[in-house]
Amino acid sequence: MIHQALSTLMAITMSLIRLTATRSGTSIPPLVSTPIMLQEVESDGATPIGNLIQVLDRDASDGLLVEAPDIIRTAEGIYILFHSSHCLNPLLYDVRYATATNVMGPYMKNPALLLATGDYRL
Helix, strand or coil, X not given: CXXXXXXXXXXXXXXXXXXXXXXXXXXXXXXXXXXXXXXXXXXXXXXXXXXXXXXXXXXXXXXXXXXXXXXXXXXXXXXXXXXXXCCCCCCCCEEEEEEECCCCCCCEECCCCCEECCHHHC
């Protein structure tokens, strides 16, 4: 039941916004920002409305970049932004999450990993 409710809320949310993760990360110093951006879109799901909004960026705990964003909204009105980090290091690859009370943020990262390389034979 929770999964179905989250899927429905995600579909509604994703019809209104588009998430993008940049791939400007590199292992050659200086390391650069790799933000996850939020873009409101028209009902066609493609035509942008307004400007991109940065909702999350990498920090030292994420390695070189953050990627693969997905947002859901819980029944309590909390937005959960799932993302991956350490994508260029298969030994450290993980899935993390951040929460907010507004889809546009600010998002607070949870320090605990949701999944990491080696969990459940991943």
